[in-house]
Amino acid sequence: MTTDTVLDRFLRYVQYDTRSDERSDTYPSTSQQLVLLEALTAELRALGVRDAAMDEHGYVMATVPATTSKASVPVIGFIAHVDTSPEMPGAGVTPIVHANYDGRDLVLPDDPAAVLRLADNPALQDQFGHDIVTASGLTLLGADDKAGVAEIMTAVAFLVSHPEIAHGTIRIGFTPDEEIGRGTLHFDVTKFGAAVAYTMDGGDVGELESESFSADAMTLTFLGFNTHPGYAKGRMVNAIKLASAFIAALPGDQLSPETTDGREGFVHPYVMQSGVDRTSVRLIIRDFEDDGLKKKEEMLETLARSVVSRHPGASVQVAIEEQYRNMKRVIDGCPEAVAYAADAIRRAGLEVRSRSIRGGTDGSKLSFMGLPTPNLFAGEHNFHSRLEWVSVQDMEKATEVIVHLCRIWEERA
Numbered sequence: 001m002t003t004d005t006v007l008d009r010f011l012r013y014v015q016y017d018t019r020s021d022e023r024s025d026t027y028p029s030t031s032q033q034l035v036l037l038e039a040l041t042a043e044l045r046a047l048g049v050r051d052a053a054m055d056e057h058g059y060v061m062a063t064v065p066a067t068t069s070k071a072s073v074p075v076i077g078f079i080a081h082v083d084t085s086p087e088m089p090g091a092g093v094t095p096i097v098h099a100n101y102d103g104r105d106l107v108l109p110d111d112p113a114a115v116l117r118l119a120d121n122p123a124l125q126d127q128f129g130h131d132i133v134t135a136s137g138l139t140l141l142g143a144d145d146k147a148g149v150a151e152i153m154t155a156v157a158f159l160v161s162h163p164e165i166a167h168g169t170i171r172i173g174f175t176p177d178e179e180i181g182r183g184t185l186h187f188d189v190t191k192f193g194a195a196v197a198y199t200m201d202g203g204d205v206g207e208l209e210s211e212s213f214s215a216d217a218m219t220l221t222f223l224g225f226n227t228h229p230g231y232a233k234g235r236m237v238n239a240i241k242l243a244s245a246f247i248a249a250l251p252g253d254q255l256s257p258e259t260t261d262g263r264e265g266f267v268h269p270y271v272m273q274s275g276v277d278r279t280s281v282r283l284i285i286r287d288f289e290d291d292g293l294k295k296k297e298e299m300l301e302t303l304a305r306s307v308v309s310r311h312p313g314a315s316v317q318v319a320i321e322e323q324y325r326n327m328k329r330v331i332d333g334c335p336e337a338v339a340y341a342a343d344a345i346r347r348a349g350l351e352v353r354s355r356s357i358r359g360g361t362d363g364s365k366l367s368f369m370g371l372p373t374p375n376l377f378a379g380e381h382n383f384h385s386r387l388e389w390v391s392v393q394d395m396e397k398a399t400e401v402i403v404h405l406c407r408i409w410e411e412r413a
């Protein structure tokens with residue numbers, strides 16, 4: 001096991017079915033995740049990481065002890081999630097290594113319609129000569145985030161077999177249920193004990209993300225009045241029509257996921273539960289600024305109230321839940337977390353690609369729990385798709401960046 005490459009590990013991990021399940025009320029949401037988490041614990045121990053252990057929630061934590069004589073080196077952590085998206089089949093993944101990519105179509109054998117084409121995947125332009133791993137056409141691959149798990153494990157194996165490399169205490173965390181938004185629910189930041197951590201869960205090589213969306217959810221419940229439709233004249237108020245009028249009044253050419261990118265936020269209705277008496281609309285609201293969130297929420301509420309004001313007897317209830325906040329606010333308080341990561345990426349011979357995540361990561365939550373956690377590239381592409389892919393050479397680079405980062409924190413202390 002100590003001579004395993006990042007590819008060996010990755011090919012092993014993707015064969016575990018670790019889908020999480022939003023409908024479950026256990027933690028972790030599926031017991032199959034524990035099978036991989038258990039195996040990772042055993043693998044860490046086999047590498048000589050003696051304190052590796054899984055807690056009652058399934059979190060695996062472990063320590064690579066410091067090799068430096070400096071006492072002032074902060075403890076840093078690396079985190080990856082083991083679960084895969086419940087939106088796609090994840091059992092029976094058959095990984096395929098397409099050696100020496102040359103721009104050809106990569107046909108996935110189990111589904112002739114599943115073809116990875118350069119024309120549809122501009123990121124493949126940077127992969128000529130690399131080895132590309134895909135699934136076989138019927139499942140996702142699980143590079144999100146087993147690429148991150150394999151990279152961290154390989155960096156650990158490298159560090160423990162090279163005690164001459166000076167670094168501080170390194171903490172490792174493997175977590176369940178990220179894909180259903182519960183990855184940090186029981187994560188014990190105090191027990192983890194790091195000053196800074198990095199999630200290895202990003203895409204393009206060189207990527208460094210220290211900013212995420214701020215996110216709220218909103219439920220608008222339109223209340224009408226139901227009565228026998230044959231005798232409803234002048235009395236019935238149909239809540240389905242109220243909600244439809246509200247949806248129809250949303251801006252058509254802006255503020256939606258399908259019309260925004262870059263730093264623009266959006267509002268997005270995604271579930272409706274309809275009845276004549278009461279119809280509720282669930283929306284998510286996203287913006288990089290908390291102020292922008294608020295403005296969007298006020299706009300939605302005004303719109304909903306103006307719809308019901310035209311119908312005597314109709315009303316609307318508004319409920320807002322906070323989901324997560326832009327982690328930049330916390331990470332800005334620890335500028336070296338980002339600066340050292342950028343240095344590590346450059347030291348690996350790569351260009352730094354600083355990006356804002358149009359979504360959230362476990363790092364967004366961890367940052368507000370007191371652990372500043374930027375996100376680094378793991379090499380994943382086409383997340384949650386049967387066309388998901390990762391390149392072996394990108395995974396090797398990510399592993400190298402982890403090792404450089406451990407050294408840089410020691411050098412600068």
Ligand SMILES: [Zn+2]
Pocket residue numbers: 081144145178201
């Ligand atoms: Zn992920």
